[in-house]
Amino acid sequence: MPDVVFDIIGTCIGYDVMLDAIETRLGSKLKAYNIGTKVFFDAWGTACERDFSYLSQIGNYQPTKKILKATFYRALHHAGIPDPMGLVPDEDLEYLSEQWLKLKARPELSKMWNLLRQEGFTIWCLTDGDKDRVKGYFNNSSIEMPDENIVSCDSLKIGKPTPEVYKFMLNKIPGKGKDAWFAAAHMWDCCAAKKAGFQTAWTNVYEKFPCTDIFGKPDLICEGLIDMAESIIETYKSSE
Known part of the structure; x- marks a missing residue:
């Protein structure tokens, strides 16, 4: 899966x-x-x-x-x-x-995750924030996320974009190769994840400009969160 x-x-x-x-x-x-x-x-x-x-x-x-x-x-x-x-x-x-x-989820987040889950994707969280704080953000937004699917760099004592963080995450999830996706609004995050072996999707909700001349190209460049979910799903299905 x-x-x-x-x-x-x-x-x-x-x-x-x-x-x-x-x-x-x-x-x-x-x-x-x-x-x-x-x-x-x-x-x-x-x-x-x-x-x-x-x-x-x-x-x-x-x-x-x-x-x-x-x-x-x-x-x-x-x-x-x-x-x-x-x-x-x-x-x-x-x-x-x-x-x-007290930060809150982006308005499209719940719909994006629902689209992915309906297509059989398992959602994971990898964050530089501490786990309790991130769980608080989800609570602030009435969004449920299984505790075991939230991974904080605090537990590893190394932070992104250190390569070992992405390698740890890739080894933790069941998916490999075309089944393993990393999604972010930071191009440096996508660049590091791609080097570790993930398929990568970048959304323009934060940085707006992908600056591919320095970061290289992720597998997907997306307009917003819904487009990111739909693009991941379409790309994954076309590779089956």
Whole structure:
């Protein structure tokens, strides 16, 4: 039977809750320095992903939520705010950290997973987030996901995109070859998964542009989540 392993945060879970929280708490402060909410969040989140990956590579694995909180004032500094700790008090950081736990699924997620399951696909989750937090995101969105099908990098103490993470996941699932799919909204994720042996599907819901000149081409480039499910199903059936 075929399997689809999904990246979770950014792919299945959107960032709207966090963007709204930043706008509510910091919007006017950021605008005073001509800093947009989306630009700041992208800079903060991207730097967090970088540090998560680098720390993992040097054998000093740290959970993403810890890195996100620890690098907040640094992100404000690099955004051009001269006295970030003076401008933004600790309670604002605590508020944003609490909102990070309240993210919700993208609107199409439930339908996408239902389409795949109806065609016999088993859904798996592979995440850099800690397992309880990811389960909380599903609970926030009234989406059921078997606990045994959620795999967190915390349990491995190595993070994506380290090759061993994808190899571990490929060995864990029953599907191999054409039966093993990896789906993500991050091209670096698809690139690493493809090298490990997965069929790969990328959706444009987050990055918009696939930048194939540096990442190479995934097996599928999709418009949104529903198109990703339908494309995976069609491609799989045509290979049978």
